[in-house]
Amino acid sequence: DGGITQSPKYLFRKEGQNVTLSCEQNLNHDAMYWYRQDPGQGLRLIYYSQIVNDFQKGDIAEGYSVSREKKESFPLTVTSAQKNPTAFYLCASTLPHGQGHNEAFFGQGTRLTVV
Amino acid sequence: AQSVTQLDSQVPVFEEAPVELRCNYSSSVSVYLFWYVQYPNQGLQLLLKYLSGSTLVESINGFEAEFNKSQTSFHLRKPSVHISDTAEYFCAVTHNNAGNMLTFGGGTRLMVKP
Numbered sequence: 539d540g541g542i543t544q545s546p547k548y549l550f551r552k553e554g555q556n557v558t559l560s561c562e563q564n565l566n567h568d569a570m571y572w573y574r575q576d577p578g579q580g581l582r583l584i585y586y587s588q589i590v591n592d593f594q595k596g597d598i599a600e601g602y603s604v605s606r607e608k609k610e611s612f613p614l615t616v617t618s619a620q621k622n623p624t625a626f627y628l629c630a631s632t633l634p635h636g637q638g639h640n641e642a643f644f645g646q647g648t649r650l651t652v653v
Numbered sequence: 654a655q656s657v658t659q660l661d662s663q664v665p666v667f668e669e670a671p672v673e674l675r676c677n678y679s680s681s682v683s684v685y686l687f688w689y690v691q692y693p694n695q696g697l698q699l700l701l702k703y704l705s706g707s708t709l710v711e712s713i714n715g716f717e718a719e720f721n722k723s724q725t726s727f728h729l730r731k732p733s734v735h736i737s738d739t740a741e742y743f744c745a746v747t748h749n750n751a752g753n754m755l756t757f758g759g760g761t762r763l764m765v766k767p
Contacts, residue, residue: 580757580758581697581757628697632755641687641699644689644697644698
């Protein structure tokens with residue numbers, strides 16, 4: 539079955555550590571996204587990538603980094619510069635612009651907790 | 654720029670009662686509209702979408718939404734809710750010039766009580 543796989547589902551990080559969240563898709567989608575979700579604040583865009591080897595900052599990129607070396611993969615690194623990283627992180631993908639009217643497909647999320 | 658406002662952060666309702674979750678958007682161009690549902694500790698799933706044509710769209714589990722261009726609204730309704738409908742619901746909007754970018758509302762938590 540096609541879909542988006544995020545791993546791990548739960549992640550604990552010590553203060554000062556970098557951690558990387560995995561996102562893999564087999565939908566052959568060009569565009570991929572990372573969102574952060576906090577209670578009562580909806581989804582906020584961290585980074586997005588429209589094509590391999592290219593990505594753009596979203597609304598809250600500070601303290602995060604990404605790479606897009608393969609079409610299927612869009613890992614997110616939460617660096618020690620992110621002051622409040624505890625949150626639920628969602629990865630999504632969409633068909634290229636002009637196909638599928640921008641419907642987004644989501645992974646199951648990773649809950650990151652700083653301990 | 655486009656934006657989405659979900660007017661209610663929480664909606665408590667008794668089982669088998671009707672419910673309406675409100676969504677208003679702002680955009681200067683024609684839009685595509687979506688409702689997503691999120692169950693606890695899970696990702697978002699597409700519930701229904703309006704792309705063009707009939708302004709009333711339906712999901713397979715009894716939800717419906719009506720696109721109202723003059724009111725710039727896309728409210729979600731269900732005539733009789735079940736306990737299993739308890740979840741968070743997100744309204745989202747995009748348009749042809751937005752690339753693949755969706756703009757999400759803040760979400761509405763539907764709490765169905767027995």
